[in-house]
Amino acid sequence: MQKRAIFGGTSLPYLLLLPQLFVVAVFFYWPASQAVWQSFLLQDAFGLNTSFIWFENYKELFEDTSYYRTMLTTAVFAIMVAGLSLSLALLLAVQADKSIRGASVYKTLLIWPYAVAPAVAGVLWIFMFQPSLGVVAQGIRAMGWNWNPLLNGNDALTLVVLASTWKQISYNFLFFLAGLQSIPRAVIEAAAIDGASPARRFWTIILPLLSPTIFFLVVVNIVYVFFDTFGIIDAMTQGGPSKATETLVYKVFFDGRLGGNLGSSAAQSVILMIMVVALTAVQFRFIERRVAY
Amino acid sequence: MATVALTNIKKIYPGGVEAVRDVSLTVPNGSFTVLLGPSGCGKSTLLRMIAGLETISAGTCKIGERIVNEIEPAARDIAMVFQNYALYPHMSVYDNMAYGLRNRGMPKPEIDKRVREAAALLAIEDFLTRKPRALSGGQRQRVAMGRAIVREPLVFLFDEPLSNLDAKLRVTMRLEIKRLHNRLNATSIFVTHDQVEAMTLADQVVVMNTGRIEQIGAPGEVYKHPASRFVASFIGSPAMNLMPGKIVESGIVETPGGKLPFDATRFSASGEVEVGVRPEDIHAAGDANGIPFTPELVEELGATRLLHGNFGATPIIVAIPASGTVHENKEMRLLIDPAAVHLFDRNTGRSLAR
């Protein structure tokens, strides 16, 4: 953990650390502790009357069926986006890993969606799927399906899932490609000589050796769905129709800003914090155990 | 077990690089053939073409009676031991060895029998449940060999399997491979750049250089009758001394060190030639006749002694038994047996033997 060759000096290191620690203290720890503190309070929107109510906010949340509904929506959302984007990304990565002509061109053409803002992705997809003017929406309706994400909760959720998946495929693709390229070629060749067909090689050799990457990406994808999809949801559905696409983080935003219930919003923030920390901790432990590959 | 027959094999890479140029070779049933040469000579490429890991640009490759050019590696019934072992990291030693048999749909009891027999043969029964990362280099190499043995293939292929082991282990494993071969009598093709491995293991040595075969022969043959300057200097350690020479009369060649008689019934030469004499074929002369030589540097190796000096402008090494004393910078006399003198064409490097 410590390098052997170090410099002396007592004030310099503190000076160097000061900028970051200052920003972190003011804009991270202070607000984070405020959030925890606020979650124990009941405030009106103007902050004039505050009363300390212990775990009332939390209790209210856990008794609120709509909170569970939001949790369910977030979970379904996460599973669908993670599942879809991981499988598609893996398929593309496996094909791109073969030494075909133009592999690097394909690679470039597949990774650029990473750069697109979630909100912009939302705009793109809502444009395609708008019931009245969307080109794809027209196609769907022509096939007889009454597509209307403005009214139908499932349609809305599908739309949000599609937009989120579209964006996430390129990120997963990159990591899968790196993972595939770190498998020693000789191991694949040995498997071929051992009589394994390409399909069998994929299932018995490649996939198991890729499992650390897969696990890592599952966690990253879940965190992505929890947080980064805010822009997509806000651009496309604003959590509607009737909360069908409201995720946990969106609810934090909605309840706090538009609902005026800062205490509840803070409590939700704290719960989200705990979830993320747990996820990250799990990932860390797992990666540490598997590092000896 | 099968023979392997290569006819006019070529490998040309998409950029135009010719890795293997027109190689023809027969590996008899049950023989241990070593492909020997420096890096980049094409020996690994040739092996990989036999395995099906590289496509063959031209020529035919036959394993047994089958032409296998277009057949996938899985269907060629071969087994390979890789330089880096290439064990399946996520499987136990048992599963590593059983994998190939499972792929062929062999029944479980049969698989178990074979795996355990091979494990006993290679003394790795204690490791069957371990994963590769818990094994040492030598143990991993044995697992790699076990994986090949259980398959009972037509041909065994070895791609520089000992290069990653430390010196002592290399010697032990070399002997193990020889023992195994004597026992299994399996057709084996072994690639290496180490001429000691080639000489000790091979029934048949194939010396390669820049994509071509320089010579095929038994170890003794390539040592005593090298077909070219390249083979002569590659085989034997320290390397053969090479110096320019000129034929002055029948049976005598003039070299920077003096006039050397050679076997004119064996070599047909005239004009300017290249002369080769192995360090171990040069002896200290007891009397005043003999070639004058001043050793500038002496290396003591225990049983032998290496004398470094010059014949004219050409550096020479002499290997003599380490008895008596030799003084640096004190002139002595050398004796060279005419039968030990080799002649090569100055331009092409080919041996001038009849």
Place this chain on the structure above:
Amino acid sequence: MVEHRGLSSFLPYVVLTLGVAIIAFPVYLCFVGSTHPQDVVANGKMPLVPGPLFFETYYKTLFVGSSGSTREPVSTMLLNSFIMACVIALGKISISIISAFAVVYFKFPFRMAAFWLIFITLMLPVEVRIYPTYKIASDLNLLDSFTGLTVPLIASATATLFFRQFFMTIPDELVEASKLDGAGPLRFFWDTVLPLSRTNIAALFVILFIYGWNQYLWPILITTRDDMQTIVIGIKKMIVTADALTEWNVVLATAMLAMLPPVMVVVLMQRWFVKGLVETEK
């Protein structure tokens, strides 16, 4: 390898081309939509090939602004986004590199504590502490300012960790040689560490620039004035709920413009970007 899969040797090409097409399709449609007149787009009968109004629409978008909801032309928003993204990227890189340097190359009390304090911030993105952070920013009078837009987002630790990992791989001999040459820590940093870190800085810059450019939730809260908006949130505001009023062609043109800089950064700096992405996550 010798492989005979017949038709399926075309499989990679088919799959990859399909993948590229599906990925590109939404953007293609976006481009098409931005080049047709508004009523054609809005009535749902838009053709699938680009229309004639490329220059007019983009000029209008950039310099005139739509007559509908946004009052600002997009060029202002583009500038805001650009400034924000650059400041965030450069800010993060600067404070992180010196922090990492301090943590790796010095020994002082509370060193590990400082490191963990920074490390923990990795786990919680800004969305989780959004309201309190907003309150603090507004108490400090940072609303509608570039400082407010950028500084709270510089707080996280990805870059610090990234540099720390890298610094750990720099051979100790370099430090010792520097000391022998009479260089102090700052000299060492400037003359040795910085040049060695060049590719890492480039890689991080790509990632952080995109991160900054694509920020959504925070800018929404902290900016109220129209001329402080970034292009990413500007787009959202253009889409009014009654979509008949939305000038879709302008919206789509804005979307194209919003995507252009970050995508170009990724494509041009692809090599560094890929390296940085894979390394940061380890």
